[in-house]
Amino acid sequence: MSLNIIDMASPNYSSRDGALVRWLILHGTAGFETAQQVGTYFGERTSQVSANYCVGTDGVIVRSVPERFAAWGNGVITGPAGIGGDGVHHDAWWDDCPQWGGLPNPNPVTISIEHVKPSTDNSDTLTAAQKNASFALIKDICVRQRIPMRQANSQGGITGHFSMDPVNRSRCPGPYPWDELWAFLKGASTVTPNxxxxxxxxxxxxxxxxxxxxxxxxxxxxxxxxxxxxxxxxxxxxxxxxxxxxxxxxxxxxxxxxxxxxxxxxxxxxxxxxxxxxxxxxxx
Structure with missing residues (x-):
């Protein structure tokens, strides 16, 4: 699948300062109707927020921050350590990440992908076009950045915003077809030779x-x-x-x-x- 990517530059980013990208963090927008609307919002300096990509319900992808820079979408680690996803605890392995190196937040070592979800509670499921575009984008990033194509742990991988910020983002990205993603990536991680x-x-x-x-x-x-x-x-x-x-x-x-x-x-x-x-x- 070819990726339909539109560039809409955001001024809200930082240098990675040589940090190695090891995680992909998935988000839901909790509002907006199109990826272009999100791109416009990220393009406002006063918004003080951004993601590297946003996937629209129509499968269109907006790139706001190039991967060589750190977007401002992943903030800080909140809540006590435990098992993420319960709305209280962040995944304990965030406290012991060698690649993170005690940085103030995980932005320099992560790439963030937003998914347009008009409902403010992120309760929308992905459309077929959105799911296909999301899966293809994730695979493309993982191959190029050498991010492990699996559920995240302290060595890298893919997870949702809830993993690190259960206090403020327990419903982010909301419903996501995780099992389908793992199955897709398992098949994509190798080339079948003749x-x-x-x-x-x-x-x-x-x-x-x-x-x-x-x-x-x-x-x-x-x-x-x-x-x-x-x-x-x-x-x-x-x-x-x-x-x-x-x-x-x-x-x-x-x-x-x-x-x-x-x-x-x-x-x-x-x-x-x-x-x-x-x-x-x-x-x-």
């Missing part, structure tokens, strides 16, 4: 066998599987030049590393992320 792509990837992996005394590194590890998925999708990462080895990232997290001809892979040993880099930075 037999020729499978054979070509295996041949490329084995092409470096001479570097390892005639036997290439294992082709069944998590890194190897992630490498194969990217090769199926058309990325040319090159064959492995090393076996996997243990290391740590800049945040002190344990990772497994493997070097390829055109890239380096860093696999978090807790399974929360698998990232590839070249000389220019992360390969999205």
């Amino acid at each position: 037999k020729w792509q499978i054979a070509d990837a295996q041949k490329e992996w084995q092409s470096a066998a001479s570097l390892f005394g005639g036997t290439a590194p294992s082709y069944t590890t998590g890194i190897a599987q992630a490498w194969a998925q990217r090769v199926y999708a058309g990325q040319r990462l090159g064959p492995p030049l090393t076996a996997e080895y243990d290391s740590t990232d800049w945040g002190g997290n344990a990772i497994r590393v493997q070097q390829f001809a055109n890239a380096r892979c860093e696999w978090r040993t807790d399974g929360s992320s698998c990232r590839f880099f070249d000389a220019r930075g992360e390969i999205l």
Whole structure:
């Protein structure tokens, strides 16, 4: 599905100051009839609020803040820690997020998506066009930003505004087809290769066998599987030049590393992320 995105710039944003985006936060507008109306409101400096995107009931998406900037939609963490969604407690893992790093609010590490809901209590369900556009936008963002395509935890993912602000936003985003979203993303997280792509990837992996005394590194590890998925999708990462080895990232997290001809892979040993880099930075 192609995304129908209209740009309506908002002045209400901040720098991410180098913070890594790890969460997608879904919202409901509790008012307004169209995404363009929301975009106009976000465009007013006096509103002092914004989201990166807003999805209309007709499937039109308005982009108010580019993803490289932090929109002002996610505010602060409220309520005592517990299990979010009860209107009292915020999800306890927000209190122990290594990527959050004690920032005053989560905006620098989140991307926010509003959904037009004319009812002030956010009780509207998504229209078919709105749901399809929302799912496609979420997938697109997650793939590019390497956000885990699952329910959020302390390592990243997708959740609603209620997760962090139960005091003021317990009904945000209101009804949302979460189970359908997870099923959609599960199917979207991998590329189904044909037999020729499978054979070509295996041949490329084995092409470096001479570097390892005639036997290439294992082709069944998590890194190897992630490498194969990217090769199926058309990325040319090159064959492995090393076996996997243990290391740590800049945040002190344990990772497994493997070097390829055109890239380096860093696999978090807790399974929360698998990232590839070249000389220019992360390969999205």
